[in-house]
Amino acid sequence: MTPLKICHITTVHPARDTRIFYKESKSLAAAGFKVTLIAVNGESFIEDEVEVIGIACNYSGRVQRFLKASKAAFRLALEVDADIYHFHDPEFLPWAAKLIRRGKKVIYDVHEDLPRQMLSKYWIPLIIRKPGSKLIEALEKYYSSKMSGIVTATTFIRDRFLRFHKMVIEIQNFPTLKLLEETQSLGEKGNELCYIGGITKVRGISELVKSMSIVKSDVRLNLAGKIDPHEYRSELNHTPGWEKVNELGFANRKQVKEILQRSFAGLATLHPIINYVDALPVKMFEYMAAGIPVIVSDIPLWKQIITDNDCGIAVDPLNPEQIAEAIDYLSENPGKTKEKGQNGIKAIREKFNWELEEKKLVGFYKSVVAQ
Numbered sequence: 001m002t003p004l005k006i007c008h009i010t011t012v013h014p015a016r017d018t019r020i021f022y023k024e025s026k027s028l029a030a031a032g033f034k035v036t037l038i039a040v041n042g043e044s045f046i047e048d049e050v051e052v053i054g055i056a057c058n059y060s061g062r063v064q065r066f067l068k069a070s071k072a073a074f075r076l077a078l079e080v081d082a083d084i085y086h087f088h089d090p091e092f093l094p095w096a097a098k099l100i101r102r103g104k105k106v107i108y109d110v111h112e113d114l115p116r117q118m119l120s121k122y123w124i125p126l127i128i129r130k131p132g133s134k135l136i137e138a139l140e141k142y143y144s145s146k147m148s149g150i151v152t153a154t155t156f157i158r159d160r161f162l163r164f165h166k167m168v169i170e171i172q173n174f175p176t177l178k179l180l181e182e183t184q185s186l187g188e189k190g191n192e193l194c195y196i197g198g199i200t201k202v203r204g205i206s207e208l209v210k211s212m213s214i215v216k217s218d219v220r221l222n223l224a225g226k227i228d229p230h231e232y233r234s235e236l237n238h239t240p241g242w243e244k245v246n247e248l249g250f251a252n253r254k255q256v257k258e259i260l261q262r263s264f265a266g267l268a269t270l271h272p273i274i275n276y277v278d279a280l281p282v283k284m285f286e287y288m289a290a291g292i293p294v295i296v297s298d299i300p301l302w303k304q305i306i307t308d309n310d311c312g313i314a315v316d317p318l319n320p321e322q323i324a325e326a327i328d329y330l331s332e333n334p335g336k337t338k339e340k341g342q343n344g345i346k347a348i349r350e351k352f353n354w355e356l357e358e359k360k361l362v363g364f365y366k367s368v369v370a371q
Contacts, residue, residue, distance in 0.1 A: 007082035015042030156278030189264035212241030288344030
């Protein structure tokens with residue numbers, strides 16, 4: 001029997017995106033589907049039965065990307081002639097509708113709550129954020145109602161789409177058990193802790209840096225990620241505590257592994273803005289998988305996970321003093337720190353791993369095919 005052809009499409013994310021390539025695409029290929037991934041401005045290669053086709057699409061800025069990248073991806077998608085298309089960027093919605101009109105089954109993968117996310121975008125003028133958010137939500141609903149199925153990254157987003165579509169499933173971006181085995185290190189830690197991810201104001205980086213000027217312990221903060229906007233670095237450079245920060249820049253998978261292995265704790269103290277309070281930070285689970293306790297924002301959903309599994313400390317992300325107290329506690333109590341790290345590993349192994357989500361994804365595909 002000829003395997004069903006699946007075509008993933010992204011116009012924004014890199015070809016080796018963790019969720020799209022390493023998790024969803026590889027899992028579907030392992031389940032017996034023939035999988036192709038179209039990635040704009042990505043490389044072309046074949047790995048673990050997944051064929052990645054990169055598109056050279058020269059553009060500058062968001063407007064050109066919107067106009068050119070989706071069109072280029074659509075044309076190539078027609079050439080692939082897949083049975084099911086699975087796309088990951090909302091700007092592709094109008095083109096996805098064209099695939100449906102050609103009789104194709106199409107799945108929309110909603111990584112983030114776009115309408116709420118717009119409300120915190122610094123590059124969008126404040127005066128148009130609310131009306132823009134409402135317009136985006138209306139357009140997303142119109143196009144999404146036509147899709148064969150919808151995959152969401154959080155429970156909140158799932159429930160929003162379930163109001164008008166019956167084929168919706170939540171596939172959480174939990175770490176793989178392989179990552180757990182690769183990154184965990186239960187040996188003695190040094191005096192380093194880490195934050196890995198996008199470096200922006202709303203992710204609480206200013207407060208993290210300030211907390212380093214308050215901590216009593218002799219510790220340093222490894223800050224790994226891209227600073228956005230670029231001018232924000234100058235502000236951080238003049239923030240008290242910056243002298244205790246190791247600015248590492250963007251870190252690849254190997255570098256992330258090394259950072260996690262030498263850190264005694266991981267930080268995810270994002271601000272409680274609307275598009276974070278109903279989402280789960282991937283980095284929190286990656287810290288847990290590495291066997292290190294986490295210091296997270298006291299957002300109720302996050303705090304419950306931390307409390308129920310005794311794998312970290314929840315703090316007010318806007319209060320550098322609270323963050324500093326949590327850092328000092330973990331630094332000065334290595335026995336408790338190690339215990340919380342082991343509890344995190346246990347939680348990943350039993351509840352929060354990709355292998356459980358993988359089964360849900362494959363089952364969802366079978367349901368879409370059976371429609």
